[in-house]
Amino acid sequence: MHDLAERLTEELQSKTSFTIDLFGSRIPVSESVVVTWGIMVFLMVLTLVFVRNLKLVPGKPQVVVEFLVGFINNFFTDILGEHGKRYIPYLGTVLIYLGVANVVGLFGIRPPTKDLSVTVGLAIMSIILVEYSGIHQHGVKGYIKNFAHPMPVMVPFNILELFIRPLSLSMRLFGNIFGGFVVMEMIRMVVPILIPLPLGFYFDIFDGLLQAYVFCFLTSLFMQEKLEA
Amino acid sequence: MSALIAIGAGIAVLTGVGAGIGIGIATARATESIARQPEAKSDINKALILGCALAEATAIYGLVIAFLIIFVLSK
Numbered sequence: 197m198h199d200l201a202e203r204l205t206e207e208l209q210s211k212t213s214f215t216i217d218l219f220g221s222r223i224p225v226s227e228s229v230v231v232t233w234g235i236m237v238f239l240m241v242l243t244l245v246f247v248r249n250l251k252l253v254p255g256k257p258q259v260v261v262e263f264l265v266g267f268i269n270n271f272f273t274d275i276l277g278e279h280g281k282r283y284i285p286y287l288g289t290v291l292i293y294l295g296v297a298n299v300v301g302l303f304g305i306r307p308p309t310k311d312l313s314v315t316v317g318l319a320i321m322s323i324i325l326v327e328y329s330g331i332h333q334h335g336v337k338g339y340i341k342n343f344a345h346p347m348p349v350m351v352p353f354n355i356l357e358l359f360i361r362p363l364s365l366s367m368r369l370f371g372n373i374f375g376g377f378v379v380m381e382m383i384r385m386v387v388p389i390l391i392p393l394p395l396g397f398y399f400d401i402f403d404g405l406l407q408a409y410v411f412c413f414l415t416s417l418f419m420q421e422k423l424e425a
Numbered sequence: 426m427s428a429l430i431a432i433g434a435g436i437a438v439l440t441g442v443g444a445g446i447g448i449g450i451a452t453a454r455a456t457e458s459i460a461r462q463p464e465a466k467s468d469i470n471k472a473l474i475l476g477c478a479l480a481e482a483t484a485i486y487g488l489v490i491a492f493l494i495i496f497v498l499s500k
Contacts, residue, residue: 364482367482367485367486367489368478368481368482368485370489371485371486371488371489372481372485374492375485375488378492406474409474410474410475410478413471413474413475413478414475414478417475
């Protein structure tokens, strides 16, 4: 039991893969960053392979790619409407990245979203984009006016929301992935074979993809609220 | 001391009860409404997933607090 607690504490801290020596100062590069680089290379290669020589009459791989792109476009256009079309590439990128990052645990790699820094970074990027979309749509004056949107009493709550939204976004993603990871570790310790397989499908694939979906869904909902208000 | 830490973490995870009840009620209503109006399925599904994600957040907070209790206090 004590052994388990120690291992879990070890897992909670993000590991440093290597350090870069830059002009005498040492920059630690954590494991999640390296895995993210790997995912970036993987996705880049996929894009290069599948987007080369597209044809008017699509072949089989092109149909799949077109279906995926169409799905992402439709999904976000439904929520954001016409004004939000310019934010779809970012949201789609985050969706694909999170989808791959959460499922990567299935191949024995530690998912980068298990690192709290990664999810907090993504959530901060999301909230900055959400607020930016509000400013872009209504101008600075209209954006500040919108803090008193339904009625002036709501001002403190609307300001609080600025901090609560990224907090809950990042904690939801981190908690789900880390929780799933811990449960899987425990099960592997008790029963190393056969039982972890179906549970792995739930925790790694279903939960991972669902959380990627939820993250982008919530970001786009917040954005739609800012665009409309 | 470690027994108290374990009890504290266990109490923190009790937040899962609320999330379970909430998601259960939401899913029950969603299936009812899909049965009543199958053509609104995609809208209902979207609202259901949003509601589940928000309801689940409380359970996740409890889990994170439990982890913090175990890892920070047991050092």
